[in-house]
Amino acid sequence: MKTDKELGRLIQLHLIDQGVETPTRQRIGDADKIRKQVIIDSITDIMTTGLGLDLEDDSLKGTPERIARMYMDEIFYGLDINKFPKVTTVENRMQYDEMILIKDISVSSTCEHHFVVIDGIAHVAYIPKKKIVGLSKINRVVEYFSKRPQIQERLTEQIYHALCFILETDDIAVVINATHYCVKSRGVKDINSSTTTSKLGGIFREGDVRNEFMNLIR
8 A cells, every 4th residue: 555654744743733633642662673662562462461361372473463563554543644545536537516426435444442343334425526536535434444443423523534634525424333242242242333423524514415325335
């Protein structure tokens, strides 16, 4: 995947200004290998001292390294602004002014309260003004912000505000419906419930456009 670290930095500043950035602290060191080793050491301590597992067993001995790679390269890569996806936009020369909707975008995230799976779909729509974005880039933006420890409300806001910044318009709508495994697999253990969050801006807050969008995503 092509990345744009400068755009990632600008998006981060914009989200901070909007009050919706993920709460983070300054990282330890600049090298990925330093952060990776911190995770390996911590997971090793959890597995051995905390859980009493024997990491000399051939099935377990590589687990801390596997978890470290998974955290940094897969499920939490969205914490690294240098990995923000390259988002290609083109000038809206044809003056297209109708809704563009991308439905059923896969969402696979991690609950920041229990570090278990959030699994669902997102629907994203916008009405162009000056810019049109490559369609797959919206999926990439959704994926990027999903790859963080999250709450669904913040995830919805981050996608919305990032796209507002990129497309230079408030005429954007984001709806996410997801199952939270902290509800499904522990605690109340409700296997049937799901959670829907939405962020509608600009013209999407008005009756006719709002209703059209909601009807299209049903």
